[in-house]
Amino acid sequence: MTYETLRVRSGDLNLAVYVSGPPDASPIVLVHGYPDSAAVWEPLRAQLETRYRVIAYDVRGAGASDAPSERAGYRLEPLADDLATVANATCGARPFHLVGHDWGSIQSWEAVTGEALNGRIASFTSISGPCLDHVAAASRDASQRSIGADLAQRLRSWYIVFFHLPRVPEIMWRCAGVRAWPLWMKWSESVDIDPDPAQLRNALNGLELYRANFFDRIRHPRPKHAHAPVLFIVPKHDRYVGPALSVGLDRWLGPYQREEIDAGHWVILRDPARIAASIDRFVTQHEPRADATSPLR
Template identity: 65%
Template sequence: MIRDTLVVDAGDVRLAVYVSGPRDAPPIILVHGYPDSATVWEPVRAQLDTRYRVIAYDVRGAGASGAPEGPGARRAYRLERLAADLAAVANATCGTRPFHLVGHDWGSIQSWESVTDPAFAGRIASYTSISGPCLDHASNGLRGSGGGAKTDGATKQPGALRQVLKSWYIFFFHLPLVPELVWRAGGARMWPLWLRVTEGIRPSSDPAQLRNALNGLNLYRANFIDRLLHPRARHAHAPVQFLVPMRDRYVGPPLSLGLERWLGTYTREELDASHWVVLRDPLRIATGIGRFVEQHAVRRDGEGSEGGAVNARTAGV
């Protein structure tokens, strides 16, 4: 399938967007995480773009997309700016058609901003989240106010502690200068080896790996502390599906439990997989995405053929 490359103006940056699949097929937008670029989605794209219009883009600062510059560069990575980027990509590639949204890792974290923003209501037909919680839901869960953890004292605290331990790298990324030195001193060069050892995959070398890693630190620094201290009430306006790698060394499965307060009824599927399942098992991920898309298909007249979220379930695989 031929892949077209577009350049989309998102205000302060220009975004590289990659599109393939039949023009009249249901559109699916894929948002990548850290320290990746849109190339992480290529194995999944190959499974989807015979049936769907598949759109992926390098997020700001990654791949071939532009990066904010100047003294306000860090604030330019705040969640609301990332949501505006998604809107620009959707407007350029989907027009007024509703689209299905999929996020992995930071792509999932940032996509929650749109899925819970009333301005996107009616635009997002479904949302599939892989290894990336809503920061507001997670923070509210840690506070015992609902979302991402069981709320009885006997179970919430151990689960919260386990997630804090899994999230050691977040604290590291907030250190001044040290993460930059590690990435420059060989971290970027050794990244494929890290994935080979920890994930059992052999990714292609990304020439933008160092740039992805350095710019993407702003994703953490611009958002985590603020959301931890000031979580918001964020309610989803689209049906939500979690694909949950049960051997994820970074994101604990409990972060996708107990979210009915924010999401209503939602779908949750457990996978015997690790964090970079999008590379390790793209067929499984594409199958999960396709199934959810079909359940929430949108006719060309804009009316959903199914409507509403499907019943919540947890399926061990």
């Protein structure tokens, strides 16, 4: 696949950014999750780049991007600054559509609910990555809680506690995790992936995403209201993020859309054509151009 590779400076770090598609087309920015790099978007890029200007980047600590020297560098605020920097470098002042998967979606909520990109994000498609503030607020609201759904999500989230253990997750990744990852993806997601030379780096650095943000946001949720229209793509067989985390959010999002699909967490690899079609439909609804049409539909 042919794309242009850029090095974009965000604070004291250089980020690797990959751009393809017609230069004058509407831009879509893709933000990947854990333990991936921007390479996880390649099947989806192939579906979108004939119609859109597709921009993906290795988040800090992953792929070919620099890594912060301290845990604080992985907090949501600098992650949102990275997105703004990448958008400014690749889109100029143009509005863009945002798509996030897993931690890419979690960190994108900081931008979708913050002021820096207010008016710039034309739409946000969230795949398997809730806003931590919304999750924490809902867990404290008895009217929003379902005992069954709450228990199911706690069971799904066992790995979050494991990732906070000192040194143990690092040992797991170094000793067996990297070699076992393609086998796990094949068994759990029915997806064949090639070994990634950066997999160990992605996995070890990405642990800091959990440690820098998760329990802090759960203990101290903030009122976060979205300034862009939101679509949730909700895989019903997601082993990590339950469907209940994307319901009952009208007070923060206003009217929003949900699309439950018969798929697992890494549906962006398993069925990129379906995800591209869903993104395209939602983006077309919120295009700045009134005459937008969609070949994918």
